[in-house]
Amino acid sequence: MLHHVPILREGKPYRSLQSVTLCHHRTRQPIAEVSQAHPGLIGRDLRTSFERRRRFEGMPTRDLLRVCRDAARHFLEDSLPLGDAFQSPEDYVRHLSATTGMPEALCRQNMGKIVRVLTEMDRVLAGLTRGLDLSALDGGQGMGGRGDASFQARADCFGAVLPSNSPGVHSLWLPVIPLKVPLAVKPGREEPWTPHRILQAFIRAGCPAEFLGFYPSDHAGAGEILRRCGRSMLFGDTSATRPYQDDPRIEIHGPGYSKILLDEDAAGKWEQHLDLMVTSILENGGRSCINASAVWTPRHGREIAEALAERLGSVPALPAEHPDARLAAFANPQTAERISTLIDQALGTPGAQDVTAGTRAGGRVVRLDGCAYLLPTLIRCETPDHPLANREFLFPYASVVSCPQAEMVERIGPTLVATAIIRDESFARALMASRDIDRLNLGPIPTCQVSWDQPHEGNLFEHLYRRRAFQLVDESASASALADSSILGNPSHGDFRSETRKPDIP
Amino acid sequence: MQPPQPSRLSNARPSVHQARERLDAWVREIVPWHFSPETGCPFWLEFARKLDWDPCREIQGFDDLRRFGLFEDEWLRGGPVRRWVPRAYRERPIFVFETGGSTGVPKTRINVEDFRIDYETFSATLPDEFFPRGSNWLMLGPSGPRRLRLAVEHLAQFRGGICFCVDLDPRWVIKLIRWGKMDVLEDYKDHVIDQALTVLRSQPDVRCLFTTPKLLEALGNKISLKKAGITGVFCGGTEMTPQFHRFAREELLEGAYFAPTYGNTLMGLACHKPFDPADGYAITYFSPQPRAVLEIVEPDHPDRIVGYGETGRVKLTTLTKEFFVPGFLERDEAERAPPIDLYPWDGVRNVRPFSGFATSVVEGVY
Structure with missing residues (x-):
């Protein structure tokens, strides 16, 4: 059956006359027609963002937290609308795996991440807002911990330009709903499934559909969303994100270049940390x-390189339906070939070696039932200068780089997650001070172990809201307040006073 | 020697067979015109001198034009431009118009009256109810070296109106896109739309609009065309997908008549098949035959016309007194559509940029 993935315009399905066909990564049979939104249509819908956000503002945050919890259940358990049909949870896993090549077992794992974030949204928001009483977002003012705090939304609509690599990333934009900003989502080309299902789960849980826009589109459509939304997040490679690098309205999610750093002490006990290294490299098919x-x-x-190569080299390519499958197939076999060629060409530069090459019978690219897989690849680099020392690919790829401890912080470069297994305090202080590191794990924590109440490549709450200066007259102490405001000597403050009301805050 | 203007031939609607006979007859008149030393232009006279056959004698119908082979677009790039001026017109004021200019040195075409004739012919296809005679126009699109501004202005004047013009420079737009300066592009688009809004707000009798698909979206997303008094929209310049067509009808036009066209400096203006819901918003265009002929051919064998409904590259032949272009391969592809009563010759459906090029042509907002 050929499914139709519609555009959602204010939550309502819309079938475009322009569509993209998604095929099964192995059989090449068409799986779905995905309606495509052109920029004019997206721009037209976003014209009404201001009015919609004002209506969204009126919904109590506690109700939206309940919506999130219910949406988690619907996402996990229900058959949800998909075009003219319904998609069961098992259908979802099959569709997702079919068009992305991700093993079904990993699809289910990622489903769990989304459910967890939705279920624990209050904890996530507490982390992002550092414990703000969320009623601050309901009345425009609240307890910020040290008296009145007032917040204003920086955007009338939040744009999410999303990738296809792993469904787990969708956890990052979920807090936008309880933060009461309408959404305009552009899914990755091969992965419309997860964001569409999430939005349908929100609608079933009672989130007004008018706040939810879903726009499968091309680069032009993505550009329209990024231009029209006051705040956005953009996933993409360096070339896709470069034009927006200096735009403060857009939170860039580019390559991670996440790393494990060992100090002299930890390097001496490297065998103890081998499991952590394997997990950090291999989990989720190395696609995050x-x-x-x-x-x-x-x-x-x-x-270290040889031990890692031995462990990683034993991971086989298995069909996506296999319960032990840990590697994703490439929907386009040429992509796998190109990546492998790129690595081989870089190995031409002296000072690096593919240590996994000795652990496998054939080449890095394997074919199975007509699919292409890239087998885990571990490269030993003698110095950080080698072109393969700081690369990231869409499969389990890692380098083991020799670098003196004293030079490490200077030379690691942009690093989304650094897990530093260290005892040296001065090294720890240097890492804390480094602006190259986004998420810092001190101690043996796998790089892929995410604490969802921590910010990720920027704090979504701070991206969406700014705290404004706010003063409110307490009528019971009006005399002193009047005295204070008279000090300012600004007649407009007198006007403001007359419009103030008694706060709801106890 | 003054061949008759085909637009002034019989008004009776011909059959497919008659239309073809008329085309062949027109070819028999126009070829000697261009290859006669008294009337032809230096380019074709020089071209004929290198042939070992005589076009005036051996071209007896449209199919015989294949003997010229394909027209090379390089011939239109660079000067001297006078080599294209037919001797018969050497004393007349000459216009020169350029193509879009999205690829290197633009192609040029000389003009005397063709743009007026083309747009007068087109005028007959516009319903007076929606493009009222005597009402004013807004021309919102590329002017500069293009013929569009003069042509639309003439159309407005021909229908008794006055034309307000707002310029858009597509070459600048293409540069901005190539440089990735999308924010500057947006500012420029806003600048263009702001000028259009000023005209519409200050001139209450503008009823008719010419614009491009992207600018129509930008304008329609800013204001209600209906409240602005627009009752007829003539649209062209870039690709119009079925989805854009539907979006325009359902959400932008608010009842205004929509006249999509396919045209360029070399051809003139191809009119659309009247809207029929059964077409699923696919737009089919018909060339102003016999002044210009559109064929859909196999990209690798441009002599072979594809079957009806099949996709191929658009091939243009222009046959006017001012300009002779046999077998020019456009940078577009489309499906071949069968004749209809209104236009009893082949049409072209779903015109879009030719997918066979290694790199895509930047189309931009214009």
Whole structure:
């Protein structure tokens, strides 16, 4: 059956005359027609963002937290609308795996991440807002911990230009709903399934559909969303994100270049941390920006590389339906070939070696039932200068880089997640001070272990809201307030006073 | 020697067979015109001198034009431009118009009266109810070296109106897109639309609009065309997908008549098949035959016309007294559509940029 994935315009399905056909990564059979939104249509819908956000503002946050919890259940358990049909949870896993090549077992794992964030949204928001009483967002003022705090939304609509690599990333934009900003989502080309299902779960849970826009589109459509939304997040490679690099309205989610850093002490005990390294590199098929793409160590580089290669090299390519499958197939086999060629070409530069090459019978690219897979690849780099030392690919790839501890912080470059297994305090202080590191794990925490109440590549709450200066007259102490405001000597404050009301705050 | 203007031939609607006979007869008149030393232009006279056959004798119908092979667009790039001026017109004021200019040195075409004739012919297809005679126009699109501004202005004047003009420079737009300066592009688009809004707000008797698909979206997303008094929209310049067509009818036009066209400096203006819901918003265009002929051919064998409904590259032949272009391969592809009563010759459906080029042509907002 050929499914139709519609555009959602204010939550209502819309079938476009322009569509993209998604095919099964193995059989090449068409799976779905995805309606495509052109920029004019997106721009037309976003014209009414201001009015819609004002209506959204009127919904109590506690109700929206309940919506999130219910949406988690609907997402996990229900058959939800998909075009003219319904999609069961099992259908969802099959569709997702079919068009992305991700093993069904990993699809289910990612489903769990989304459910967890939706279910624990109050904790997530507490983390993002550092414990703000969320009623502050209901009346425009609230307890910020040290008296009155007032927040204003920086945008009437939040744009999310999303990737296809892993469904887990959709957890990042979910808090936008309880933060009461309408959404305009552009899914990744091969992965419309997860964001569409999430929005349908929100609608079933009682979130007014008018706040939800879903616009499968091309680069032009993505550009329209990024231009028209006051705040956005953009996933993409360096070339896709470069034009928006200096735009403060857009939170960029580019390559992660996440790393594990060992100090002299930890390098001496590297065997103890081998499991953590394997997990960080391999989890989720190595398709996340939070997967480690490098291990930096001051010594024992060769031994670490060989041990990792042995573990990673034993991971086989299995069909997506296999319960033990851990590697994703490439929907386009040429992509796998191109990545492999890129690595081989870079190996031409002296100072690096594919240590996994000795652990496998054939090449890096394998074919199985007509699908292409890239087998895990571990590269030993003698110095950080080698072109393969700081690379990231869409499969379990990592380098083991030898680097003196004293030079490490200077040389790691932009790093989304750094797991630093260290005892040296001065090293720890240097890492804390480094502006290259976004998420810092001190201690043996896998790079891919995410605490959802922590910010990720920017704090979504601060991206969406700014705290404004706000003063409110307490009528019971009006005499002193009048005295204070008279000090300012600004007649407009007198006007303002007459419009103030008694706060609801106890 | 003055061949008759085909637009002034019989008003009776011909059959497919008659239309073809008329085309062949027109070819038999126009070829000698261009290859006669008294009337032809230096380019074609020089071209004929290198042939070992005589076009005036051996071209007896449209199919014989294949003997010229394909028209190379390089011939239209660079000067001297006078080599294209037919001797018969050497004393007349000459216009020169350029193509879009999205690829290197633009192609040029000389003009005397063709743009007026083309747009007068087109005028007959516009319903007076929606494009009222005597009402004013807004021309919101590329002017500069293009013929569009003069042509639309003439159309307005021909229908008794006055034309307000707002310029858009597509070459600048293409540069901005290539440079990735999308924010500057947006500012420029806003600048253009703001000028249009000023005209519409200050001139209450503008009823008719010419604009491009992207500018129509931008304008329609800013204001209600109906409240602005627009009752007829003539649209062209870039690709119009079925989805855009539907979106325009359902959400932008608010009852205004929509006249999509396919045209360029070399051809003139191809009119659309009247809207029929059964077409699923696919737009079919018909060339102003016999002044210009559109064929859909196999990209690798431009002599072979594809079957009805099949996709191929658009091939243009222009046959006017001012300009002779046999077998020019456009940068577009489309499906071949069968004749209809109103236009009893082949049409072209779903015109879009030719997918066979290694790199895509930047189309931009214009």
